[in-house]
Amino acid sequence: MLKRIMAVMLAVVIVLGVTGCKKDSTSGKDTLPIEMMLLGGGNEDENYMLKKIFKDKFDIDLTINQNIESSHFEKLKLLIASNELPDIVSPLPIDDAKTIGVKGALVPIDEYLDIMPNLQKYLKKDKVAYTSMLASDSHIYGLPKFNERQEYMNTPIIRADMLKAVGMENPTTMAELKEVLKAIKKKFPDTVGIVSRSKESAFNAYGIMYNTNSGMMYNKETDKWEYGPLNKGYKEMITDLNELHSEGLLDEEFFTSSAEQWEEKLLNNKGVFTLDWPNRAQVEEDLYKKLHPKDKDFDLELLMPITTNSAPDMRILWSEDVASYSSFGISSKTKDVERLLKAIDYLYSDEGAELLQWGKEGEHFVYENGQKKYMEHIKVSYNPNATVNIDTAEGINSGHIMRVVKNDGINIFPEEVQKMTVKYQESAESFVTNHKMKLNFTPEQQDRIRVLNNNIATLVQEESVKMVMNLTPISKYDSFIKKIEKDAKEMEKIYAAAYKDFKKQLKEVD
Amino acid sequence: MMYKDKLIDKVFNVINISIMLLVIVVTLYPVIYLISKSLSSVEYVKAGMVYLWPRGFSLSAYEEVFSNELFLTSYRNTIVYTVLGTTINLVMTTSMAYCLSRRNLVFRKSITLLVVFTMFFGGGMIPNFLLIKWLKMYDTIWALVIPGAISTYNMIIVRTYMQGIPEEIVESVRIDGANDIQIFIKMILPLSIPVIATIGLFYAVGHWNSYFNAMLYLDEKKTYPLQLILKEMIVEQDMQGMSSNAFDVVNEQPPSSEMLVSASIVMSLIPVLIAYPFVQRFFIKGVMIGSVKG
Numbered sequence: 001m002l003k004r005i006m007a008v009m010l011a012v013v014i015v016l017g018v019t020g021c022k023k024d025s026t027s028g029k030d031t032l033p034i035e036m037m038l039l040g041g042g043n044e045d046e047n048y049m050l051k052k053i054f055k056d057k058f059d060i061d062l063t064i065n066q067n068i069e070s071s072h073f074e075k076l077k078l079l080i081a082s083n084e085l086p087d088i089v090s091p092l093p094i095d096d097a098k099t100i101g102v103k104g105a106l107v108p109i110d111e112y113l114d115i116m117p118n119l120q121k122y123l124k125k126d127k128v129a130y131t132s133m134l135a136s137d138s139h140i141y142g143l144p145k146f147n148e149r150q151e152y153m154n155t156p157i158i159r160a161d162m163l164k165a166v167g168m169e170n171p172t173t174m175a176e177l178k179e180v181l182k183a184i185k186k187k188f189p190d191t192v193g194i195v196s197r198s199k200e201s202a203f204n205a206y207g208i209m210y211n212t213n214s215g216m217m218y219n220k221e222t223d224k225w226e227y228g229p230l231n232k233g234y235k236e237m238i239t240d241l242n243e244l245h246s247e248g249l250l251d252e253e254f255f256t257s258s259a260e261q262w263e264e265k266l267l268n269n270k271g272v273f274t275l276d277w278p279n280r281a282q283v284e285e286d287l288y289k290k291l292h293p294k295d296k297d298f299d300l301e302l303l304m305p306i307t308t309n310s311a312p313d314m315r316i317l318w319s320e321d322v323a324s325y326s327s328f329g330i331s332s333k334t335k336d337v338e339r340l341l342k343a344i345d346y347l348y349s350d351e352g353a354e355l356l357q358w359g360k361e362g363e364h365f366v367y368e369n370g371q372k373k374y375m376e377h378i379k380v381s382y383n384p385n386a387t388v389n390i391d392t393a394e395g396i397n398s399g400h401i402m403r404v405v406k407n408d409g410i411n412i413f414p415e416e417v418q419k420m421t422v423k424y425q426e427s428a429e430s431f432v433t434n435h436k437m438k439l440n441f442t443p444e445q446q447d448r449i450r451v452l453n454n455n456i457a458t459l460v461q462e463e464s465v466k467m468v469m470n471l472t473p474i475s476k477y478d479s480f481i482k483k484i485e486k487d488a489k490e491m492e493k494i495y496a497a498a499y500k501d502f503k504k505q506l507k508e509v510d
Numbered sequence: 511m512m513y514k515d516k517l518i519d520k521v522f523n524v525i526n527i528s529i530m531l532l533v534i535v536v537t538l539y540p541v542i543y544l545i546s547k548s549l550s551s552v553e554y555v556k557a558g559m560v561y562l563w564p565r566g567f568s569l570s571a572y573e574e575v576f577s578n579e580l581f582l583t584s585y586r587n588t589i590v591y592t593v594l595g596t597t598i599n600l601v602m603t604t605s606m607a608y609c610l611s612r613r614n615l616v617f618r619k620s621i622t623l624l625v626v627f628t629m630f631f632g633g634g635m636i637p638n639f640l641l642i643k644w645l646k647m648y649d650t651i652w653a654l655v656i657p658g659a660i661s662t663y664n665m666i667i668v669r670t671y672m673q674g675i676p677e678e679i680v681e682s683v684r685i686d687g688a689n690d691i692q693i694f695i696k697m698i699l700p701l702s703i704p705v706i707a708t709i710g711l712f713y714a715v716g717h718w719n720s721y722f723n724a725m726l727y728l729d730e731k732k733t734y735p736l737q738l739i740l741k742e743m744i745v746e747q748d749m750q751g752m753s754s755n756a757f758d759v760v761n762e763q764p765p766s767s768e769m770l771v772s773a774s775i776v777m778s779l780i781p782v783l784i785a786y787p788f789v790q791r792f793f794i795k796g797v798m799i800g801s802v803k804g
Contacts, residue, residue, distance in 0.1 A: 065729035068742045078726060082636050084643060260768065264558035290553040 032060045032336050035086040037079075039072040040391075048395040049356055050347075058343040080105070085331040087340065092329035094133065094142050094438055100329075101141025107330040108139035112341045118348035122146050122403065131505045132438035133327070142327030143344060147404040152424055153317045154205045154275040160301035162188060162272060170301075174209065174240055174308045177273065181249040184272050193249035195271035197262035200255060200461050203237070205275050210237040211311040214460055215453075216495060218437055225439075225495035227488035229460050233310035235477060240308070241468040255465050266300070267291065278302050278417045302420045305428050314428040328402075347402040356401040358409065364396060365409070372409035382410065439498040440505075452491045456484040541779070548572065548772035555769055571773035580731060580739060581774065588736040589781075592717040595655040599713040600706060602659045607668035608694050613677075629662040635726075642727055653727035654720075654735075661716075664709040671705040672698055707792030711785075718782060736778050743771050 034054070046052070054060040065086070067075060076092070079085050080100055092106075100106060113120045123130045126146065133140045162184045163170065171177040181193045196202045203214040210233030211219065219226045228234050244250040251271070253261065265271040266284050281300035288298045305314040334340060346352040358365045358372050365372045379386045390396045413421070441449065463480045466472040472480075542562065547555055551566030559565055575581050609615055610622055633641070638657070647653040675698060683697050699706070721737035728734060 066731060067725075068745060071725050071738075071742065075726065078635065078639055082639050082643075084640075260556075260558070263556050267553075267557040287553045287556055290551075291557055291559075 032058075032339055033063070034060050034088065034334070034340060035063045036065065036088040036090065037072070037076070037086045038064050038066045038088075038090050039068070040066045040395075047393070049359065050395055053346070053352065053355060054343050057346060058339060060340065060343055085329070085333070087331050087334040089329045089331070090327075092142060092327055094327050097142035097327060097329045098135035098440070101139065102135050102137050105332055106141040107332050107334065107337050107341075108141060109143060109330070109341070110140040112338065115338055116341055116345035116348075118345050118352075119143070119402075122348055127506055127509050128437055130509050131502060134440060134505060136440060136442060142329055143402065144327050145402050145404075146348075151318070152278055152421065154208060155278045155316065155420070155424075156303040156306055157274050157276055157278075157281050157300050158303055159184070159272050159299065161297040161299040162191070163301075164299075170303055172304065172307060174306055177306055178240075178244065178247075178249065181244070181272060182247065185247075185249060188269070188272075190270065191272050192251040192265065192270045194244060194254065194273045195251045195257065195262055195265045196254050196274060197257055197259045198275070199257075200465065202255060203461075203464055205317075206237055206241070207233070208315055208317050209306050209311060210234065210308050211315065212237060214464065215457065216491060225492065225499055227484075227492055229464070229484065230481065230488055230492075231310075233308070236308060236310045238464055238467050238477065239474060242470065242474050245468055246470060250468070255469070269298075278420055279413050282414045282416065302416065304420075304423060316424055316428040316430065318430040344402070350405075353401065353403040353405055356395075357397055357404055359390065359394065359396045364390065364394070368410065374409075437502070439495065439502050441494070441498050445494050445498065449491060449494060452487045455487045459484060544772045544775055548769055548776050550769070552766050552769060555766055571769040572777075574770055575773045575777060580734075581736075581777075583732050584734050584736040584739040585777070587733060588718060588778075591651065591654050591735055592714050594651070595658075595717040596710060596714045598655050598659050599661070599664075600710055603661070603665045603668055603709065603713075604699065604702065604706060605694070606660060607665050607672055608698055610665075611669045611672035611675075612690075625662055625665065639726060648727055649729045649733070651733070654717075654723050657723070658716075661709075661713070664712060668702065668705050668709060671702055675701055704792045707789050711789045714785070715782060718778075736774075740771070740774050740778060743767065743774060 036050075046055075048064060051062045051064065054062040076089065076096075079089075080096070083105065085105060097106060101108065109116075109119075113123075123133075123144070129144050129146070130140075133142055133144055135141055158170070158180075160170075163180060166180070166183040166187050168180050168183055171180045185191055185193060196205070198205045200214075207213045207228060211221070212231050212233035213228035214234075215228060216225055217228050218224075219231070241250060241254075245254070251257065251265065257265070262271070262274070263284070266274065267288055281302055285298060285300055288295070292298070305316045307314055328344065330337065330340065330344075347356060358374075361367070363375075364378065365374050367373070374380050374383065374390065376383055377386050377388050378390045379388060388394075459480075463472060467474050467477060467480070543560075546560050546562060546564045548571045549564035549567055549569065550560045551568045552570070554560050554565040606625075610618060610625070612618075615621070632638075642648050642653050642657070647656065680693055680697065683693055688696070719737055721735065721741050724733075724735050724738045725741075728738075
């Protein structure tokens with residue numbers, strides 16, 4: 001009898017065990033466990049919007065492991081080397097995705113475009129992004145992100161109160177800026193002129209005004225890839241910065257200041273002009289007023305882009321979170337790829353994009369005059385007393401949005417910034433960044449570019465800094481160019497060949 | 511002659527004390543600076559106006575640090591990792607050192623050679639990573655405390671110390687009927703307290719300060735140790751300098767990340783500062799091991 005009872009109990013346990021697996025009530029499928037490695041610093045609990053979407057709509061149990069920038073990329077290298085990639089990696093730099101994708105580590109997304117109508121739609125819209133995503137075997141291994149929100153970088157900021165004190169107008173050209181800085185230096189001898197926190201990248205930040213760059217760049221005017229230091233703009237930039245330095249109008253620590261040192265100079269009335277994010281002006285003004293409540297004059301103001309002889313039209317860098325730079329990668333070891341890709345495709349839809357960018361209506365945002373506005377408890381400029389950081393607390397407006405929609409909500413920036421943004425949009429040309437267009441190189445071309453870059457990149461940086469700081473006479477500029485010319489020209493040739501192929505691929509996509 | 515000696519002594523003392531004071535200032539200033547920064551108002555910190563004492567006294571950095579659940583969890587994790595890790599380290603190190611210190615151990619030299627071999631040659635990061643994964647230790651506390659259970663260097667220090675304990679004492683206890691385990695626990699360990707305290711401190715500080723293994727082997731943030739969170743904060747602070755985007759600037763609220771980092775570092779220093787005086791007397795004795803021969 002006992003044996004029979006035991007047998008029945010065992011059978012019940014087995015049946016319960018088998019049927020006890022989690023089931024999707026609608027699709028009849030098991031819950032799909034997915035592991036995701038994500039660059040970010042938020043929480044990892046069930047409130048995380050991406051987790052909620054995957055769970056509620058696709059019965060995918062998402063485990064998110066978040067790392068910040070340095071840990072993310074260190075760990076990523078290790079996981080790639082040991083072939084232990086998690087199901088989703090975000091971001092996976094497109095160059096890495098192409099390299100390991102060809103070797104079979106990632107899912108070729110293009111083979112699944114039929115089940116991803118939303119992604120397909122946006123890829124068809126942005127052919128440059130589509131072509132940039134293609135690897136050497138003509139497959140796509142990264143899921144691009146599309147950012148339509150316009151944010152300007154490296155905007156000129158000046159001490160308007162000092163400008164007023166010397167009775168001068170806002171400078172519009174580099175020559176005028178020099179005159180302004182001279183006059184300010186005369187009246188306020190303690191100032192150090194132009195300050196920067198960009199270190200060596202200052203050549204790229206200031207290069208925009210001269211339509212140049214310290215490395216390879218796409219020149220929209222010539223429709224060619226060029227090595228920046230070979231064009232006339234680079235020479236003009238180095239000469240201008242050298243002159244400014246010689247006259248004490250460029251900070252001695254221009255190439256070495258950390259962000260903290262740079263900020264100190266602005267707050268201690270040393271810095272007169274800088275390039276930074278537009279809302280930085282307001283942030284520093286607020287801090288200064290806390291330090292010196294009686295001093296009402298301190299006024300940092302945004303300027304329109306400064307023009308030069310090499311680039312007489314205003315141009316400004318638009319921080320487009322470029323489609324191909326930050327992409328998702330899906331490991332080829334992932335189970336049920338189709339289900340996962342369907343879930344990811346949802347993130348490209350209007351509904352998915354809105355959930356990730358704004359959250360839920362009534363819970364995270366409300367409509368005001370037809371525009372979305374974050375609710376009172378969420379930290380943005382118009383909610384000064386809010387406590388919730390929507391990014392880290394709930395994973396909204398975070399790095400994994402696949403499509404950021406522009407201008408569908410109330411601007412989070414101060415009024416002055418908003419006004420200038422409109423002016424920039426109306427009058428300044430967007431400087432095309434190198435990220436937008438990703439050329440495809442063969443492994444041999446990649447190796448050669450690496451060698452050539454090793455030969456000249458450091459030399460360019462060092463000599464440029466030395467010439468600006470008067471450690472090498474500016475008269476030696478031409479002999480410096482001669483030293484790099486051969487390698488730079490060869491690099492331009494490789495880029496030209498790759499660009500030709502890119503254009504061909506672009507036509508094929510059409 | 512007497513006078514001259516005294517003068518030289520005085521000169522020596524003055525120079526000696528001056529150099530020592532300088533060393534103290536150089537060592538102490540960064541700590542004082544961190545404490546002052548963590549207790550100042552954001553505008554003074556950003557304007558670089560904090561040098562020695564806090565300006566615009568504010569506890570906002572500590573309020574923020576203590577309201578951060580992740581910081582508190584990581585603090586607790588570090589204590590757990592340090593206590594468990596050090597315990598495992600001491601048990602494994604002393605027991606192995608005892609075995610290798612006994613002259614009658616079979617294959618003693620060969621085993622010692624194998625152990626010393628690991629001081630100079632390692633498997634490398636990727637094989638170690640795969641090993642941890644295959645042993646199912648990935649994303650568990652064991653990945654942090656088991657692989658480094660014995661530091662060969664520390665084990666050799668302990669072995670040398672134990673070798674110095676006269677064989678006659680051990681023999682006499684053996685004659686009284688004690689076995690090896692009893693000899694080890696009741697005789698050798700009590701006699702080895704100075705060296706155990708010394709390497710215990712080495713191990714504990716090592717666990718307290720380590721972040722690299724946690725970065726490689728842990729995935730879940732709630733299991734991160736304090737130092738990894740600190741590293742993230744410091745790197746984030748640097749990155750904010752270089753690549754903050756417009757949204758970050760809008761969201762920037764006092765206290766600044768610089769102050770948060772300072773407050774967190776101060777908090778992470780406290781347990782070590784508290785523990786050190788208690789171990790100090792053993793520590794001085796322990797580091798002298800092997801310095802006097804004959």
